[in-house]
Amino acid sequence: MRKVKEQAVVPYSVNRPAEMPFWNEIVCGDSAELLKLIPDNSVDLVITSPPYFQQREYDGGGIGNERKPDEYISALMKIFQECVRVIKPTGSIVFNVGDKYEDSSLLLMPYRFAIAATEQCGVTLVNHVTWVKSNPTPRQFKRRLVSSTEPFFHFVKSQDYKYFLDEFLKPAEEPKANGNGTGENVGKKYFLLIEQSTLTPKQKEMARNALEEVIEEVRNGEIQGFRMKIRGIHSEPFGGQDGGRKIQLDKNGFTIIRIYGNPLKKDVITTPVESLKNCPHPAIYPVKIVDEFIKLLTEKGDVVLDPFVGSGSTAVAAFQNERVYIGFDISEEYCNYARKRLSSVKHQLSLWERSNAYAE
Ligand SMILES: C[S@@+](CC[C@H](N)C(=O)[O-])C[C@H]1O[C@@H](n2cnc3c(N)ncnc32)[C@H](O)[C@@H]1O
Secondary structure, three states: OOEEOOOOOOHHHOOOOOOOOOOOEEEEOOHHHHHHHOOOOOEEEEEEOOOOOOOOOOOOOOOOOOOOHHHHHHHHHHHHHHHHHHEEEEEEEEEEOOOOEEOOEEOOHHHHHHHHHHHHOOOEEEEEEEEEEOOOOOOOOOOOOOOOEEEEEEEEOOOOOOOOHHHOOOOOOOOOOOEOEOHHHOOHHHHHHHHHOOOOHHHHHHHHHHHHHHHHHHHOOOOOEEEEEEOOOOOOOOOOOOOOHHHHHHHHOEEEEEEOOOOOOOOEEEEOOOOOOOOOOOOOOOHHHHHHHHHHHOOOOOEEEEOOOOOOHHHHHHHHOOOEEEEEEOOHHHHHHHHHHHHHHHHHHHHHHHHHHEEO
């Protein structure tokens, strides 16, 4: 007999504040106007990619077609100021701005924007995260290199911003228990090397005891792994902690380097440029990047706003992470596409849930 598993209550459908408009909606209009309808301190994350300076004419017009860089930055600042107003003190703003060549020289538009934002809007720039495009447009220039990076600027308006570092660029799998083999083999090679070394019997005994101790730490999951250096067998280390590894090596005949397994969280995201079949939008950013920022800066049920939502990438990432989305775009065509894209994602999810809801 097939049983239906209990469905989890979707948390974000129940916590809507009465005064909050556009809950899980894609809205067509000028974001300079629409943002005014959002209450102060009500949004957890604004993440967006405004039109780049003189890059292309979007369906619907809007920002990006100003004649001079200063005019473009001023237009962006009007929107940015509103973003600062609507985010909660615990919230964040992430802007992706692209650069542009004029007379063979880069305009440094992203940096002009970031400087204006910090100088005019009272925000702190937490990071400049670089998107490395693993598949940049393959163009050949004779006198310059192919641009293959774009910045994502992370701003906050208070130091109380939510931050979930462990969630950022989480490895797909938990790391292996240790870097020295698992189970019975942990450290086996080092026992052999201790025996083969020229250490005194007393030093060999100390080395074996220390090795057993560190193996136990690996087995208990206290550390990810370790490396051992034995005098006369391994190269000499360059000093380090615990009074200097070189001193330990001289005195005891061995030293142990513990690996704590916290991967460095660097300000780089490497991912390809995405393209969607039959998508009318010419410049979409990867859902993967939005996904990483959503996990880093928000919790389930939080509100994610994109004032230039285009094809809906931000809304898709928010929905998939069980966050509330609000998306604005000046183009009716892109709004319609974003709505269709979202309903297809929702449909796929409900099919998946239904197929998982039944158990023998
Ligand atoms: C770079 S695209 C955003 C693409 C989006 N990140 C995606 O992945 O599809 C910028 C968008 O801003 C929209 N836009 C330009 N000016 C606007 C304005 N004043 N208000 C709302 N949307 C605007 C354009 O129609 C365009 O879709």
